[in-house]
Amino acid sequence: xxxxxxSTRLHHPPRPAAHPASAGADVVTLTGVRRTYGARRGLGLxxxxxxxxxxxxxxLTIRRGEVYALLxxxxxxxxxxxxxxxxxxxxSAGTIRVFGLDPIADRARVRPRTGVVLQESGFPATLTxxxxxxxxxxxxxxxxxxDNMLADVDLAGRAGTxxxxxxxxxxxxxxxxxxxxxxxxxxxxxEPTTGLDPESRRRIWHLIEGMVAHGTxxxxxxxxxxxxxxxxxxxxxxxxxxxxxxGTLDDIVAGTPASITFRRPDRLDPATLDLPGASVTVGDLVxxxxxxLQATLARVLAWAGDETLPGLTATPASLESVFLAIASxxxx
Amino acid sequence: MSxxxxxxAATDSFSASPRAPRTGDDRPGRRPSALRRFGALVRAEAxxxxxxxxxxxxxxxxxxxxxxxxLQLGQRSGALGSVLVMVLLGTGLLFVVYYTMVxxxxxxxxxxxxxxxxxxxxxxxxxxxxxxxxxxxxxxIETGMGVALASAALGAVPVHPWxxxxxxxxxxxxxxxxxxxxxxxxxxxxxxxxTTMPAILITLxxxxxxxxxxxxxxxxxxxxxxxxxxxxxxLVKLAFTGAGTAGTTLSGVDAxxxxxxxxxxxxxxxxxxLWEGVRGFRWEPRS
Numbered sequence: 001x002x003x004x005x006x007s008t009r010l011h012h013p014p015r016p017a018a019h020p021a022s023a024g025a026d027v028v029t030l031t032g033v034r035r036t037y038g039a040r041r042g043l044g045l046x047x048x049x050x051x052x053x054x055x056x057x058x059x060l061t062i063r064r065g066e067v068y069a070l071l072x073x074x075x076x077x078x079x080x081x082x083x084x085x086x087x088x089x090x091x092s093a094g095t096i097r098v099f100g101l102d103p104i105a106d107r108a109r110v111r112p113r114t115g116v117v118l119q120e121s122g123f124p125a126t127l128t129x130x131x132x133x134x135x136x137x138x139x140x141x142x143x144x145x146x147d148n149m150l151a152d153v154d155l156a157g158r159a160g161t162x163x164x165x166x167x168x169x170x171x172x173x174x175x176x177x178x179x180x181x182x183x184x185x186x187x188x189x190x191e192p193t194t195g196l197d198p199e200s201r202r203r204i205w206h207l208i209e210g211m212v213a214h215g216t217x218x219x220x221x222x223x224x225x226x227x228x229x230x231x232x233x234x235x236x237x238x239x240x241x242x243x244x245x246x247g248t249l250d251d252i253v254a255g256t257p258a259s260i261t262f263r264r265p266d267r268l269d270p271a272t273l274d275l276p277g278a279s280v281t282v283g284d285l286v287x288x289x290x291x292x293l294q295a296t297l298a299r300v301l302a303w304a305g306d307e308t309l310p311g312l313t314a315t316p317a318s319l320e321s322v323f324l325a326i327a328s329x330x331x332x
Numbered sequence: 333m334s335x336x337x338x339x340x341a342a343t344d345s346f347s348a349s350p351r352a353p354r355t356g357d358d359r360p361g362r363r364p365s366a367l368r369r370f371g372a373l374v375r376a377e378a379x380x381x382x383x384x385x386x387x388x389x390x391x392x393x394x395x396x397x398x399x400x401x402x403l404q405l406g407q408r409s410g411a412l413g414s415v416l417v418m419v420l421l422g423t424g425l426l427f428v429v430y431y432t433m434v435x436x437x438x439x440x441x442x443x444x445x446x447x448x449x450x451x452x453x454x455x456x457x458x459x460x461x462x463x464x465x466x467x468x469x470x471x472x473i474e475t476g477m478g479v480a481l482a483s484a485a486l487g488a489v490p491v492h493p494w495x496x497x498x499x500x501x502x503x504x505x506x507x508x509x510x511x512x513x514x515x516x517x518x519x520x521x522x523x524x525x526x527t528t529m530p531a532i533l534i535t536l537x538x539x540x541x542x543x544x545x546x547x548x549x550x551x552x553x554x555x556x557x558x559x560x561x562x563x564x565x566x567l568v569k570l571a572f573t574g575a576g577t578a579g580t581t582l583s584g585v586d587a588x589x590x591x592x593x594x595x596x597x598x599x600x601x602x603x604x605x606l607w608e609g610v611r612g613f614r615w616e617p618r619s
Contacts, residue, residue, distance in 0.1 A: 086451055088615070108455075116451035122443035126383040127376060138372020139454045182453075 026097075027186050027217045028062040028085055033094035035080050054080035055091070056241035062186075067208070067218040069232035071225070073327045076238040078221040079119050082190050085219065086116050098186065112141040115184030117175050119191045119221075125164035129155055129174060132163055133181065140182040152207055153177040154200075169200045176204055180211060187211055188219045193227060205231060225319045235319070237326050244326045249319060256317040256325065258293035260300060262286055262309035275299055285311075369454050373462035377436070381466045387435070391428045391470050398423035399478075402542060413481075413488020414572030418541045418565045420478035421499060424471045425507045425564065426532050429464065433511035435524045436463040442520065447616045456610055464508040475500055482572070490571045495591050499567035502598035506560045509602045512609035519618065535561035540569075560601040563594040570594070 035055035055077045062068040072078045083089050084096055087103030087110065096103060103110050123132050130146065137143035150156045153173040158166065166174065176192055189208070193201040201224075208231055212218060222228055228235050229249055236246040245252055257278075263285055264270060270282045278290035290296035297314050315321065381387055399419040403412070437460070440446045449459045479496065482488040490496065510531060518527040536542050538556035545553050545562075556562045557577050566577050574581045576590035 088447070088450060108453075111451075111453045118444075118448060118451060120444060121448035121451075122445050123448075124376065124380050124440070124445055125443065126380055131376060131379060135372050135376035136452065138375070139369045139449075139452050139458075141453060178448075 025064050025100075026061050027064050027099060028060070028068075028219065029095075029097045030058050030060045030081070030085070031095045033058045033081070033084060033091045033096060035077075035084055035089065036092040037080075053092075054241055055084070057094070058238075058241075058243055060236060060243060060246070062217060062219055064217055065212070065215055066233040067212055067220060067231050069228035069235045070219065070221045070238060071223075071228055071235060071323060072221075072238035077241040078238055079190055080241075081238070082188060082219065082221055086114070086118075086188055087111075112182065113185045115179040115182055115187045117179035117187075117189045117192050119194075121175065123163040123171070123174070126162055128160050128162055129166070130159040132174065133159075133178065136178045136181055142183055143181050144183055146181075149177045149181050152180070152210075154203055169196050172196055173200060173204070176207065180207065184216060186217045186219070190221050191223060192220070194223060201227075225323060229319055237323060239326050239329070245322065252322055253317045253319060256322045257289040257291050258314070258316045259321070260288040260290065260293070260297055260312075260314045262312040265304070265307055265309055268304065268307055273300070273303055366455070366458065370458045370462060373449075373454060373458060374465040377463045378466040378469075381432075381436075381463075387432050391432050391467065392474075394427040395420045395424040395474055398427075411486070411488045411572065413483070413486035414569060415541060416482050416486065417475065417478045417488075417496075417572065418539075418568045421471070421475045421503065421568060422536075422539050422541060422561055422565055424474050425503050425561065426536065428471050428474070429467045429504055430507040430511050430514075431524070431528050431532070432467055433464055433508060434514045434518055434528050435521050437511065437515035438518050438524055439521050441515070441614065442617055444616060450615050456613070460512050460610065460613070461508065464504075464511070468504050468508075471504060472500055488572055491574045492571050492587050492591075495567045495571035495587075498591065498595050498598070499564050499571065502595060502602065503561075503564040503567075506598045506601040506605070509605035509609060510560060512613070513605040514609075516609055516612060516614060531560075535559050538562055540565045557594075558597045560598065563597050566594045567591060 033055055034053060034057055036051045036053045038051040058077075058081055060068075070078050070081065080089075084091050085098060085103060087098075087107055090104055098110050099113060101110050127135070129150065133146045133149065137146055147156065147159075150159055153176055155170060155173055155177065158170060163171065163174070172192070172195065176189070179187060179189065187208070192208075193204050196204065205227070208218060208220075212231075218231070220228070220231060232249070234246065234248055235252055236243045237252070238244065245255070264282065270280065270286050273280055273288075275288060275290065275296050277292060278288050278296045281287040288296060288300065293314060293316055300309070381391075399416055402419050403415065437446070440463070446459065475496075479490070483490070514524075514527055514531070518524045538545070538548070538552070538559055539561045540556070545556055548556070557566065569575055570582065570587065570591060574583060574587065576582045576586075577593065582590045
């Protein structure tokens with residue numbers, strides 16, 4: 001059997017030119033959105049009291065045809081935000097527009113154009129894969145052929161299997177398959193590849209890339225930074241209910257210094273280091289942050305001369321370093 | 333075909349209809365009717381029910397068993413045939429429609445199936461009522477068999493057979509609505525046995541076929557006729573014997589007016605329970 005891996009691709013397939021009628025149109029817009037859970041309302045005080053505010057003033061815009069990735073640690077508010085966009089809940093403050101419409105009030109007009117893959121959802125356990133797909137297709141305005149969808153998510157051979165007998169990865173692929181069954185203009189994927197093996201993950205990625213190539217707009221949440229790096233046009237990182245940073249990968253990384261570290265050498269005094277534009281923290285470990293990694297590193301090496309700098313590392317800024325800094329609350 | 337492609341392996345629909353963004357109002361004419369969506373959900377629900385042996389056992393055997401049991405108790409206030417239909421329909425509404433429906437909704441919620449359906453195009457009522465349709469069918473079949481048995485073997489031929497229609501239709505409506513409402517305060521399938529018990533016990537007690545209603549004080553009798561089960565029994569009694577709630581034989585316009593008095597509480601229960609049930613429906617388990 002030949003490999004099912006597509007040819008190596010590092011970037012998105014070329015996209016068709018934007019549709020003239022909708023060029024520049026924003027697909028999703030959030031303005032000052034907040035979401036509070038468990039608040040007691042309507043008890044005569046009129047105001048929400050108590051409860052947990054999972055989303056604390058989010059503004060974001062997703063443009064037609066782009067892949068927008070929402071990153072964050074567990075509890076950052078990603079799913080709470082995404083569920084508001086899906087129309088599964090109402091914000092406690094702020095406005096949400098999907099295709100310029102309210103996802104709750106204009107549900108009947110928004111839903112036929114949206115595909116949703118929830119972070120967690122289920123199937124009637126005793127139905128087969130095909131029966132589930134048939135049920136879902138029956139509720140859609142413009143469904144694709146079921147067999148083709150099953151082929152896309154590599155479940156064609158499992159069509160007659162009861163859902164309860166599927167593996168976790170197979171269930172997830174069926175989830176994604178149902179999400180794209182209605183040919184959505186906007187596809188919302190909440191951690192679509194969590195728990196999947198690398199092969200299944202790549203298959204899902206190719207599927208998403210194929211959808212994007214055909215003009216679908218994608219909102220993606222993920223724990224996997226490589227997933228965001230590979231798929232996303234723009235990335236937002238959430239922490240504690242807010243978007244802390246947003247932009248292209250380059251934008252995000254550009255705002256963050258690279259780092260050089262080494263253990264404090266015995267015969268050199270770090271106080272004699274002269275590094276313009278860099279900040280140096282000296283402890284047992286010498287830690288240098290710089291926006292000009294190569295120049296600073298050259299000065300460090302010149303300073304060390306023939307002395308060995310134990311444990312020397314030079315790390316360029318990466319999405320991971322930005323993410324970790326945000327997750328630890330270090331970047332605002 | 334080659335799998336060496338980034339376009340989804342099956343290019344059917346993609347190539348057939350390029351994914352040019354559509355605007356809401358220029359969609360081609362494949363807008364599904366609500367009926368098509370509902371039909372797809374009902375078909376799935378019927379399949380699920382047929383594969384659920386416990387639910388099928390409850391739904392198919394409970395009413396006949398209750399009928400045999402209650403008839404053994406010697407309730408002989410009416411002709412045996414009409415009592416058979418009362419018991420079949422009454423217990424069918426409680427156990428086939430109401431109890432099974434509550435457990436279905438709660439099970440779907442626990443499985444996160446309701447949440448998934450909520451992300452799609454199906455409307456709230458389509459999602460919530462689809463599990464009821466196979467149950468309505470079972471109930472209608474069972475009641476029909478009861479009526480056939482009563483007429484053919486027990487010599488009980490309905491004098492106002494039309495009254496059986498609102499008995500089945502509005503009884504089903506009221507108990508389906510009550511199931512949606514009950515599902516709101518039922519967390520798990522197991523706890524459904526507890527949460528459905530008050531409604532089942534109270535309405536059974538004052539149904540008129542478990543104990544004779546005239547054993548109760550006048551006020552209680554009046555209240556009983558406003559419960560969601562007693563009017564169904566009243567309609568069956570009217571259908572078979574022509575007797576109204578006061579016991580006098582009704583015919584013509586009086587029969588129609590008598591039936592109206594029984595229909596009103598059922599419609600009221602349907603509207604109230606559905607309103608309350610849908611308004612605050614929980615689509616996912618409490619975390």
